Amino acid sequence: MQLANRIDKLPPYLFVQISKKIAEKKAQGIDVVSFGIGDPDIPTPPHIIKRLCQAAKDPANHRYPETEGLPQLRQAIVEWYERRFNLSFDPNKEVLPLIGSKEGIGHIALCFIDPGDIALVPDPGYPVYSIGTMFAGGESYFMSLTENNNFLPDLGSIPPRIAKKARLMWINYPNNPTGAVADLRFFEKVVAFAKKYDIAVCHDGPYSEVAFDGYRPVSFLQARGARDIGVEFHSLSKSYNMTGWRIGMVVGNEKIVNALMRVKSNLDSGIPQAIQYAAIEALLGKQDCIAEHNAIYQRRRDLVVKTLNKIGLKVKPPKASLYIWAKVPDGYTSLDFCARLLEEASVVVTPGTGYGKCGEGYVRLSLTTPDYRVKEGLARLEKWAGKHTL
């Protein structure tokens, strides 16, 4: 049996390796504190689960759903965007629910990338952007996100011969893994660049609701002209602690939304309808949970930032996202540092290199761990740092 080349080209999924190491530790009876994966520890709010259970009992929701989702869900997405960003969309043409946004992010490359085409992809970045590109036969050109540029891609540094071959650009703010944010001025520069080179833009925005200190992230689609060339992916996963239910959406340019709908109609059979009803409840129901969750994450963020700076890892408190992006001490690579912390302090942090070459020198800490575990993990870090010169 011979597997396709694309399978050999897949990098080993970093979190699988880390989970394996954690499992080994646990098998030895060692307690491990994880700042690893970005998956909210707080449960889905009860009113959303109640709606899900109700809908699950209705036989009408036991049959195949439509690819384009329930009309009521598309309408709820439109109302949510209207309320949150003051933008209006046609629910029948500019909105498509997804089986979690990762699904759409992975598949949309099939709408733009033919063999040999280029996608512009942030480094560090969510791995699905470049892997979707590779699956479609394309190549990624990595746009470096560095501290000097506030972790925004320097569009001027992209060679014109690359830009001319590019079909698609990925951006993601508030950013995973760096925690960086972008304003409308940056998004408008992206629109101008994309129009100049005739590139479609996909903005991935699952953290637009996870923000601190009163900061409210903007939508890419608020940038002038964004809808002419782009779409925004969004997700209920991080906003409403619904990672396990798998529901998200894409909104924006009609031609792009339609192309993805056509791809999906040939691959999947839609989102379980009970989950669509739960999503409608999440989007249109009471929104208090967002501020409540953000208060919790902000408290954890402050604890983590304080301890890391105290032990000599330089970090700035992020304005949004679930992540702290910290520089590793001199003399360590990202991977060394993570391995040492896991081995010697039983604490898991993610090596920045898991998100791309430019992640070297950094580690990511996720705030999705209960407070008492955050405190335990930080106490271990402090104790570990006391035995080392950082």
Ligand SMILES: *Cc1c(COP(=O)(O)O)cnc(C)c1O
């Ligand atoms: C969590 C995350 C997603 C995926 O969310 P789902 O809707 O659960 O698939 C997409 N992009 C980024 C950057 C994320 O961190």
